[in-house]
Amino acid sequence: MTSPLRPPLEAEFRKLVGGLGYQCLALEKVREGGRLVLRLTLDVEGGISLQDCETAAREVNAFLDEHDEAFSEPFFLEVSSPGPERPLVRLEDYRRFRGEWIRISWKNGKKRVLCIDDVGEDGVVTLRSREGEVLQLPWTEIRRPRLHPEV
Template sequence: MSTTQSERLRGLLEPLVAARDLDLEEIEVTPAGKRRVLRIVVDADDGVSLDACAELSRAASEKLDESDAMGGNPYVLEVTSPGADRPLTELRHYRRATGRLIKAGLADGGELVARITAVDDEGLDLEVPGVKGRKPTARRLAFDDIAKARVEIEFNRKAAGKSAGAADDESQEEA
């Protein structure tokens, strides 16, 4: 029974990741000159701290040194969290993006930009922003209707639970 390097690495590293209450999102081995780069991407509901990445990196390095999963060739180990532009592909990704603005490519070829308000096993409840002063509208989107989706980066996003007036009041109090 033959297994791929990726499967061997996943079997070796997944217990280390799970022991730290993290999700193993991706394992990638890419050539980089005479070396290879082993990139381990992990995530958690509350995000991943730099300290958690460093701790996992040390534990993974020890485990990899004890095994032959990377063979005899030199490699560079990177432990990271997913970037903001990571595709949303799993139910947990959508749950973690609740409250965020997403851009979804639809199975019928259309495209939708909306904020996730709730997630369940079948799909998403969304708030579609109003255009030209119109009020936002609610929409239900089944996972089967989504071809691909990503979180949209918002540079001027209001803090959750604050209205524009409340934010203005706070800034005036600080002045």
């Protein structure tokens, strides 16, 4: 079960991570195996390294030590990269990965694999299927987009 952080605390988290030079793709508080986990997914141009995760974890832990009142019980901090099948979260992600294949959920629940051909200034993404079918969708209407590197 996922629960959000208080908005002011989440904003401070994102500011801290941004100040380190990383993009915060996801920040979630979940219960797994009976323990509370604070999961932080980071990205940076060129990809996140293990050293990046360690650096961010040290800074985030120091920050959390100052804000321990935000958590009513002990928790485990997990800092990671988005991996090769990373989600596309922002409009800039579509621009960054133009020419790459993505997997999306379609209206009827089916999944489709499409290539990002272009991203308009208005936020409309032009996608192409393997068969050459072209779709244009506002990026905000694309459901659960993830890179799909095995095409």
